[in-house]
Ligand code: SF4
């Protein structure tokens with residue numbers, strides 16, 4: 001049995017200002033959407049998290065994300081100023097451009113954020129995002145960022161622009177039509193070009209478009225021992241829950257990190273770290289009535305489904321946040 005998890009210095013992380021998002025992208029690893037109310041800090045909680053980050057990870061490179069962090073601009077301002085005041089290195093704020101209403105408004109919003117220290121925005125660009133937000137808004141934001149911010153816009157991912165521009169840019173993209181014209185292999189290629197991690201809703205996306213394994217095969221070679229100690233892209237949300245690596249739906253309290261974490265209170269992580277841990281977790285869940293689906297796209301897709309069942313039937317401190325396990329979030333597991 002594995003008793004502890006040793007997590008090294010926290011290297012690169014995102015401060016999540018809530019999981020609410022006007023979009024409901026089919027590829028979203030963190031299963032965000034308009035229905036999510038969780039993960040947003042009060043101003044007091046925000047100050048406490050920033051103090052903790054300054055104490056626990058003063059040298060990490062940070063970004064601010066969500067959900068959509070520009071949904072609450074006052075909160076975002078406080079987060080940027082709080083990082084600046086504590087000497088934390090903020091590289092960018094991640095945004096989907098849903099809030100953009102005109103070129104002038106985009107310039108004004110960014111200029112205000114620049115005045116308190118923002119240098120760059122990461123602008124999400126993909127057919128998954130364009131299905132919800134007309135690309136015209138995204139383009140407007142990129143141009144405004146290039147005018148106003150010292151480091152402009154980090155466009156993630158530029159190479160999707162030609163795919164998006166096969167349809168009018170002043171309308172949300174008709175994703176089904178895009179894929180119907182080109183076939184399922186194209187849908188799968190979009191996921192691969194994006195480098196999607198097959199957890200959250202992305203795991204279901206891969207399965208839907210043809211990457212299919214029986215559960216026993218999906219349980220093999222799960223990358224848990226590497227991912228759970230990966231601190232190069234962690235997240236911390238408004239209730240100071242630390243999400244390790246890219247394991248959406250698994251949490252630890254930020255206050256126990258970095259260092260050696262006693263896993264007694266975190267049985268899901270403890271099982272996943274064992275040899276054949278994911279298969280063991282499935283078998284534990286089967287004792288609680290879990291029935292695997294016929295196919296999964298990858299270990300993380302299976303892991304997400306098992307944890308959804310465990311969250312409902314045997315919730316533990318390492319499963320969260322609550323909104324991730326809301327059936328409206330993980331829509332692909334319905335039925
Ligand atoms: S991928 Fe980004 S824009 Fe899309 S639902 Fe998730 S948080 Fe929102």
Ligand code: SF4
Nearest residue numbers: 224227247299300303
């Ligand atoms: S199988 Fe689960 S714990 Fe392992 S890497 Fe994937 S999401 Fe993380």
